[in-house]
Amino acid sequence: MNRANLEVPFNRPDVDEADIARVVATLRSGWITTGPVVREFETALKRYLAVSRVVCLNSATAGMELVLRALGIGPGDEVITTVYTYAATANVVRHSGARLVLVDTAPGSFLIDPQAAAAALTPRTKALMPVDFAGLPADCTHLRAAADACRADFVPSNAFQEATGRPVILLDAAHAFGSLYAGERVARDADFSVYSFHAVKNLTTAEGGAVAWRGLTGEGSEVELEAEFERRLRLLALHGQSKDALAKMSAGSWEYDIEISGYKHNMTDMQAALAIGQLERYAAQLARRREICRRYEEGLPEPVFVHPFVGVGEDLPSFHIYPLRLRGFDETRRNALIASLAARGIAANVHFKPLPLFTAFRDEFDIKNYPNAWETYSSEVTLPLYPALTDEQVEHVIRSLRTIVGLD
Ligand SMILES: Cc1ncc(COP(=O)(O)O)c(C=O)c1O
Structure with a gap:
């Protein structure tokens, strides 16, 4: 066999001609940043993951960062994660101002040691961030039970934290798009699952990510609070701007407010266009x-x-x-x-x-x-x-x- 045939690159994105045609169609459409194609991708993700809420962003890092911000987690708080992860998981905690608490993996495992995580909980803990390394499910059930046991000592600092009433389980599911958890595509015991669509991920938008969740207090949570949380994530992703760029462009609709000093973490239609066909196959x-x-x-x-x-x-x-x-x-x-x-x-x-x-x-x-x-x-x-x-x-x-x- 020809030696060249035996070269084995570490990774190669799965992009076919139909994906390329979708991106080109977006380029020709007259609208290339956040707009209808991102909305279409979010709808497809909700269906695939069987969850009520999905917000697409420009990375998983942005997703984890914005969930921490939207929950109002910051200085004086503590967030627990694993040492066995990419720097993104830890960096977002540091950015928030909360104290980063790192725990070991379980013996012989790639995943956070649930016992060590439970032992690291204090009345200041506001989030646990397990990582589904390689797509292997971390033990969110154990972590959720440990978080539930903290309810009596939990001191909420806003309405979102009041709704959860305990440290949240913010799952770094960057690797785990398509993993099954007891038959479901999103772990029941994770409050938020954050996916990455980075170039080397199973499904890619070149750079991108999404936050998926069912509800702050699980199924049947108060609808207005849920809608407010999603709105806050979207505001944080776009400088706190009350209208997105597309809405602002429509005739006579120029005026907008900056409600909070947010960040710039939105996904573009070009990126979403790359992934829609990948999701179908x-x-x-x-x-x-x-x-x-x-x-x-x-x-x-x-x-x-x-x-x-x-x-x-x-x-x-x-x-x-x-x-x-x-x-x-x-x-x-x-x-x-x-x-x-x-x-x-x-x-x-x-x-x-x-x-x-x-x-x-x-x-x-x-x-x-x-x-x-x-x-x-x-x-x-x-x-x-x-x-x-x-x-x-x-x-x-x-x-x-x-x-x-x-x-x-
Ligand atoms: C475990 C883990 N978490 C988070 C990330 C960050 O993902 P993104 O590049 O989409 O921000 C990565 C990226 O490789 C990762 O491996």
Whole structure:
């Protein structure tokens, strides 16, 4: 086989000619920023996720940031998340002014340790932010029960916080678009789920994200308060402007107010246009991702290889990335393995470097306090996983790994 055919990039977005035509149609329509196509995408997302509220934004980061802002979480408050995440989850907490509380992963897991999270709750805790790493469902049920147990000590600072009456579960579902939680596409026990449509995500708008939720107090929450919360998110996403740009453009409708000093986090119609067709064929894309995972599981045997999606039960992950672990490997051996894969044309990666290993977090958090995350990180390598991977490329990855670890 031609060596060039065996190059395996780490990721490739799934964009077809129909997607390109939709973007071009938007470019030709005379309206390219937030407008009817974003609304159409939001409606399609609500249907797909089976939730009543979806707000599209320019990233998952913006989604998490604005939910914290809209809930009025800030200085004097505390927010708990995991060390095993991308910096976005922690940065938005720091931006809000709340104290960032990082907890370890459960032993042998990529996910937040629910017991450690529960132990970190204080009367100042306003949010728990689990992360559905790789699309694997974090234990929101346990976290929700722990948050519920805080009701007596919870001190709300506005009507939204009064409505929840406890710390909220703000799920970083950046990886988890399409994951199933006990048969549902949005975890029941998460108050807010925030998705990413970044270029490497399963479904992409190049840059983009969405906040999805059912209600501040679950199903049947007070409708006006719900509508007010959504309006606040939208205001925060557009400088607090009372009318969006499209509404402001219609004849005779120029006047508007700036109600609050908001941010600039809106999604454009061009971005939404890229994703509408992807959503229509998403089931097939998930099936292909699952098939590739099955091949990795079959070709790379235990006990050397530890696979991420074995035994997840009825909660199906979105198969966003393939975080393989190598039993007994440390950081040095893992890095050497990535170099050997690179020499064979295979781009692998590491997800994630725990936050305390980064300059921005090192002074405040010590990796020694997060032994599980350290252990997981040291032996982890992320394999290529995307629908456009060919069977030959998958076989090449499997053969290469088997050779490198001395199985063949
Ligand atoms: C776990 C996690 N959370 C949040 C984000 C941020 O997503 P976005 O780039 O859409 O802001 C990422 C991005 O990769 C991520 O991996």
